[in-house]
Amino acid sequence: MSLPYEQKITIKAWAEEDRPREKLLALGRRSLSDAELIAILIGSGSTTESAVDLSKRILHSYNNDLGNLSKLSVQELCKFRGIGEAKAITIIAALELGRRRKETEVPLPSSIGCAKDAFNILAPYFADLLHEEFWILLLNNSHKLITKVLISKGGVAGTIADPKIIFKTALEHNAVNIVLAHNHPSGNLKPSQEDVSLTKKMKSAANMLDMKILDHIIIAGNKFFSFADEELL
Template identity: 35%
Template structure:
């Protein structure tokens, strides 16, 4: 019935429960479906295959299938169109991440990787931390940048509190990244701290 509905009305007209059912081949016990739909979309996307397999009616194959679907969605979100405008200001960079980052409940440290024309090549998740910190090492940042042949990077991380005021640790991390970038020949152009629909540019504040 569900597959016929998708064929007749299109995948974009099917609700979350229908999409999950289609991915899992529709044979899911009502109890398990209730558990899955009791979570919001982000919680569902963050479930590991092991957590999914613990639910009745979901074996290894179905768990991996659902996890793979969410991983594809994450990679699509990280893919920047070829015609992405050049980053000319902190506002240009902030608009690319604000919509998603402002709602994260843990600190995420991301990097916007740029080519020689300051066009965004990709967005990389460098680390995911706790409510008030995100440990990050230059090695992880520049490994991603070198792999993508980036000429420059813009650092971005969020404050789940909603207050984008940079901490002393934020300033120290930025300086360490700038120094490492100078060594490997990849410029760190800015570091944005994202709050609730507001941000601070460390470069604009003269903190880097």
């Protein structure tokens, strides 16, 4: 007797070479599609959908873009039938490991010679953020990087960068030069009037403390805007 058309065939019933785990063992990790890799993380689907089909459905909902998928919260992933909290956490943890690996693969400069150097250092920290953050790079007189510091976190439309906190942090680290940086989750690189006003205020205050604001960069995805490059400092 044949199975009803609606009844799905589970992964265990597939040919061994088509099962994600077995396929990885036999052919290597590069042979698997994104959906198959996610299916291994999920482990199991439901009575009506295999883990691979569920993974395909999740990816399709986000244009098959792992970058978009990595921005999801646990709650957003749990909206998919078949994904509980534990599976959602597993997916998020795996994508975060991938992001961190990418971060370590880029050799970071020990000194800041241009806006691109600052971008390379900070871009991984802004990756996939749906809210704004404000960071500073603290440098010595030779533009050697002393440290990077997260100053504040905000919402989608902005965050507060308190000059008092910024200069207090710089003085504590004996920094002479500062690079300001924040992100625009909207993807728009154009500085707001608040960005321009803050940069001018910071530049004036730095001069009084015998410090220098070398740049203020705005990061949006893989692109950046440099106040220094645009001669706005």
